[in-house]
Amino acid sequence: MNGLEVAVLVGAVMLVGGVIAQKLRVSGPIVLLILGGAIGFIPLFDEIQLPPDLVLLLFLPAILYWESINSSLREMRRNLRVIVLQAVPLVLVTAGVVAVIGHAFGLPWSVAIALGAIVAPTDATAMASVAGRLPRRPLTILRAESLINDGTALAVYAVAVTASVAERTIQLGEGVLQFVLAYAGGITIGVAVGFVVVLIRRVLSNRLLANTLSVLTPFLVYLPAELIGVSGVVAVVTAGLVISHYTPRIVDASARTQVFGFWGLTSYLLNGSLFVLVGLELHAVIAEIDGDWETVLTLGLLTALAVMAVRLAWSFTTPYLIRAIDRRPSQRARRVGARQRLPIAWAGFRGAVSLAAALALPTTVQSGEQFPGRNLIIAVTTIVILVTIIVQGSTMGAIVRWARFPADDKAEEEYRMAEDRALTAVLDALPREADRIGAPQELRDLLEREYSERLDEFRRQGDDLDDRADGDDVDREGPLRLALLTIKRETVIGLRDRGEIDDAVMRRIQSRIDLEELRLSRSMPDEG
Structure with a gap:
């Protein structure tokens, strides 16, 4: 099948799967994974495979960028310790435990560590499927963790694969240095490119050109980082956070509405197609297995159990160690019980990035021999993805309900x-x-009365207020109303900058201001 036929097939499966998931009220990724797997075994479609470069170079930067620009920098700072612990040490511990299991099944240490790095990170795409079920703090932790831990895992993966291809053992000092440089370099490139993009956006007045830059941004960050050997994942996430902080003041309403609409749809299509493509890959994985199926299934299930068990153990041990060390009142106020920690511990879905990393393993090593255990690693990775998404994904709703999060x-x-x-x-x-505008007194009185009534009504009811004007004389009222909307936007952004409100709250109010600004702008006659 050619690329267009595959795209149409994937889109059709997404559409059908979305309807089924909605009707049955089950997780969309699970349905898409099952449908993709079933279609993959039909002879007509058995040649479709998931190109690893497509995921690592196209899907991953775009998905991470959209998630990062929708993240809350304030909430990430407040939960930074937990996020870092889950995105770095937890990934390293998980990779280590899986490596021990893999080595016990005959894999060389460097190859076993590569397997551990492949299955260690959680999946940002799968995390999006639980976004509406969790309160703000656990959701922030999970989303931020899934954004960053890919960088940790892929850095370890690069070290392990390089050693495997060179047929030598991993040098600890060299590996640690590469890991630190990958993170430091990724952050540096992300900050630099992020500020360059912000500067360019300040001078780009053409909406289409500005949004073209937005589409290119994740790739302009990711590719240079990968070319010089640092973490493209960390670079994209860093740039996204920088850009999301500054663009509310420099992007106008029309450009923001257009680009958010584009990225919302694009992210949905990319996320869904990844699960379909992972499902379509199942037949190829089975066809390439040339060993003992009992060994494959045993190692796969043990690895899946290990990644789930390590995450559970981590979530129910490290908080108590932190409590013993940090006894500040501010930290005691942020403690949560074991019941509320379980959803975070259970949300350990693995996804397409893991499979793409497994498929990206080289076929041969330096001596010309076949890369040891390549087909086994791909099969084990697929089993881990299936087990975590189906077992954990299908039970996540019940786990969240059982946690009984406070309002x-x-x-x-x-x-x-x-x-x-x-x-x-x-x-x-x-x-x-x-x-400043020279508005007549009667218009001043009209708007002052209107906004006073609106403020009184809001203080009484507290409901969302429609910013649409009650009057229809847009030609006369429009300039002053637009100026007042600018004041309102600046006030809200200022509250965000001072940390008094969350980014999500700012975006909620800003979206309504944008809609009213667009309505007024379109209704007003063009000058000249």
Whole structure:
């Protein structure tokens, strides 16, 4: 099948799978994985394979970039210790435990460590499937972890594969140095490219050109990082966080609405197609196995059990070690019980990045011999993906319900405070903006009465307020209303900058401001 036929097939499977998942109220990734696997065994489609370069060079940068620009930098800073512990040491421990198991089954140490690195990271795509089920803090931890841990795992993977191909043992000092350089270099490139993109966006007035830059950004970050041998994953995530912090002030409403619509749809298509492609790969994995199936299944199930058990053990031991060391009142206030930690521990889905890394293993080593255990590693990785997504994914809803998370009212409180402050700032700025624009007194009185009533109504009810004007005289009212919307936006962004509200709260209010700004702009006649 050619590329277009494969794209149409994957899209059709996504559409059908999405309908089935909605009707049966089950996780979409599970349905897509099963459908893809079933179709892969049909002779007409048995030649479709998942190109590892497609995932590592196209899908991964785009998915990570979208997730990072939708992340909350404030919440990540507040939970930085937990995120780092899960994204770095937990990945290393998991890789180590899996390596011991792999070595016990006859894999050389460097190859066994490569297997451990392949199955160690959780999957950002799979994490998106549980986004609506968790409160803000655990969701932030899981999303940030899944963004960063790919960088940890792929750095270890590179060290292990290099040693395997050279048919030598891994040098600990060299490996540690490569790992540190991969992270430091990725952060450096991410910050540098992120600020360059921000500077370019400041001078790009053409909406289409600006959004073209947005589409190119993850690849402009990822490719240079990978070419010089540092972590492209860390670079993309870092750049995304930098850009998401600065662009609310430099991107206009029309460009922001367009680019968010594009990335929302693109992310959905990329995420869904990855699960379909992983399912389609099952037949190829089975066809390439040339060893003892009992050994393959045993190692695969043991590896899946290990990655799940290590994560559970980590989640129920490290918090108590931290409590023994850090006894500050501020940290005690952030503690959660074992019941609320279980969803984080259980959300250890593995996905397409793991399979792509396994498929990207070289076929031969330096001496010309076949890469040891390559087919076995691919099969084991596939088993781990299937077990974690089906077992953990299908039970995640029940686990979240059992956790009985307390009501998370903080975001709603921040929203109410931000809306109140913004409306108050608009009322305070109205006389000044009216004088600047030269608005007539009757319009000043009209808008002052309207915004005062809106603020009173919000304080009484606290519901979302529609920013649409009640009046229809857009030609006369439009310039002043647009100026007041700018005041409101600046107030909300300022609250975000000072850490008083979350990025998600800012985006919630900003999206409504953007819609009203677009309505006013389109209704007003063009000058000249």
